[in-house]
Amino acid sequence: MRDIIVIGGGPAGVSAAIYLKRFKLDVAIIMKDQGTLAATDHIENYYGIVEPVTGKDLFQRGIAQAKRLEIPILVEEVTGIDNFDNFIVRTDAQTHQAKAVLLATGANKTGLKVKGFADYVGKGISFCAICDGFLYRNKKIGLVGHGEFMREELEALANISQDIVVFTNGETLEKDVEGHPVVTDRIKALRGDDLLRVVETTAGDHQVDALFIAMGTASAADFALRMGAFTENNSILVDEKFMTNIPGLFAAGDCIGGLKQIAKAVADGAQAAIAIHKYLRNKP
Amino acid sequence: MALKITTDNFKNEVLEAKVPVIVDFWASWCRPCLMLGPIIEEIAKDLDGKVKVGKVNVDEEGYLAQQFRVSSIPTIMLFKDGKVAKQAVGLMRKEDLLKTFGL
Ligand SMILES: Cc1cc2nc3c(=O)[nH]c(=O)nc-3n(C[C@H](O)[C@H](O)[C@H](O)COP(=O)(O)OP(=O)(O)OC[C@H]3O[C@@H](n4cnc5c(N)ncnc54)[C@H](O)[C@@H]3O)c2cc1C
Numbered sequence: 013m014r015d016i017i018v019i020g021g022g023p024a025g026v027s028a029a030i031y032l033k034r035f036k037l038d039v040a041i042i043m044k045d046q047g048t049l050a051a052t053d054h055i056e057n058y059y060g061i062v063e064p065v066t067g068k069d070l071f072q073r074g075i076a077q078a079k080r081l082e083i084p085i086l087v088e089e090v091t092g093i094d095n096f097d098n099f100i101v102r103t104d105a106q107t108h109q110a111k112a113v114l115l116a117t118g119a120n121k122t123g124l125k126v127k128g129f130a131d132y133v134g135k136g137i138s139f140c141a142i143c144d145g146f147l148y149r150n151k152k153i154g155l156v157g158h159g160e161f162m163r164e165e166l167e168a169l170a171n172i173s174q175d176i177v178v179f180t181n182g183e184t185l186e187k188d189v190e191g192h193p194v195v196t197d198r199i200k201a202l203r204g205d206d207l208l209r210v211v212e213t214t215a216g217d218h219q220v221d222a223l224f225i226a227m228g229t230a231s232a233a234d235f236a237l238r239m240g241a242f243t244e245n246n247s248i249l250v251d252e253k254f255m256t257n258i259p260g261l262f263a264a265g266d267c268i269g270g271l272k273q274i275a276k277a278v279a280d281g282a283q284a285a286i287a288i289h290k291y292l293r294n295k296p
Numbered sequence: 297m298a299l300k301i302t303t304d305n306f307k308n309e310v311l312e313a314k315v316p317v318i319v320d321f322w323a324s325w326c327r328p329c330l331m332l333g334p335i336i337e338e339i340a341k342d343l344d345g346k347v348k349v350g351k352v353n354v355d356e357e358g359y360l361a362q363q364f365r366v367s368s369i370p371t372i373m374l375f376k377d378g379k380v381a382k383q384a385v386g387l388m389r390k391e392d393l394l395k396t397f398g399l
Contacts, residue, residue, distance in 0.1 A: 133368075134367065134385035134386070135365070135367055135368075138367070138368050140328075142327070143328060143369060146355070147366065147368075207365060207367060222367065237386075237387075238327055239327060240328045240330060240387055241331075242387060243387075249389070
């Protein structure tokens with residue numbers, strides 16, 4: 013078991029890991045990819061950057077810095093976190109155990125940007141199969157997603173109903189869905205009465221009783237929902253020590269909201285690391 | 297203590313109550329519901345006498361959950377004079393829940 017697992021290899025995660033390593037803690041970073049920085053091609057407002065750098069370049073420097081300090085970096089996608097006495101972090105490759113977890117997964121996703129989405133959240137639209145699945149026993153269930161996160165949710169839903177349709181919403185299906193029908197057309201709108209009834213795609217309508225959302229990669233808000241951590245306006249709520257309401261679960265960077273800039277993510281990471289160090293020292 | 301609300305006592309305890317009633321629709325397999333549990337109990341204690349607080353286990357009381365179109369849990373409803381006056385979905389801090397309900 014490790015002392016602490018940092019999920020995310022961006023500015024917040026790497027900054028935290030560097031401080032945690034210097035506290036001589038057993039820390040590892042688990043990350044899927046370059047995160048937000050992959051989309052950033054001109055950074056010139058961060059301290060010490062004279063000539064503008066690309067996000068990719070800055071990301072690589074962060075990873076190189078962590079590697080030089082001998083911080084293990086595992087390129088895996090986290091699919092779930094369980095907390096009992098300690099934390100179990102499940103990835104697409106294996107499971108890890110740690111005494112504490114830092115979520116540094118970047119900005120949380122906002123859901124589908126289509127007409128009707130906001131109207132039917134909690135009225136047929138759900139973000140968590142293990143929370144709401146049973147309310148739709150043997151009903152017709154739609155599931156939006158195309159990757160590992162979708163496959164995990166599909167597994168949970170398949171115990172509840174056989175009537176499941178996967179909507180990739182224009183993305184390429186990356187995982188096997190074991191015979192469930194797949195709709196690849198883009199979703200245009202969601203309709204219904206006081207409950208969601210219809211998923212309208214560019215190629216036609218599909219009747220559903222519920223629509224579960226598992227787009228792209230699971231983010232901090234998805235983990236928070238399943239673990240019972242507070243969120244507000246789609247950001248993780250943390251105290252002044254960067255800890256959520258779940259002891260040992262910390263969060264930093266874009267996923268906790270506030271200024272979405274590298275300088276703030278780096279500062280969050282440093283402060284979270286100091287708090288994590290204290291937390292682990294006092295943990296029985 | 298929050299009251300256990302069932303199909304049998306629903307009319308009497310909720311619809312015909314003289315005070316506003318907060319009803320928490322929950323289930324034991326739902327993590328956010330379990331985290332909300334103690335918050336609901338705290339509200340029951342804080343607002344004792346002013347507001348009644350009850351819990352509906354959607355697993356045992358499927359009919360009530362369906363009747364009120366509960367499609368995501370936890371769902372928390374505020375009943376006033378036999379009608380749903382306010383509704384909230386998902387785990388929330390105590391102060392946010394009370395604010396949503398205007399309490
Ligand atoms: C177009 C654009 C331009 C920007 N320009 C600037 C700028 O000029 N200056 C500036 O200061 N800021 C800029 N920003 C903001 C900046 O990029 C972010 O504030 C910063 O990257 C946030 O850092 P973070 O560590 O919180 O998250 P991220 O950098 O997003 O890192 C998240 C990490 O978590 C990983 N991850 C997520 N989910 C999982 C999972 N399930 N399993 C495993 N790993 C996971 C990702 O792979 C990634 O490694 C810009 C943002 C955008 C979108």
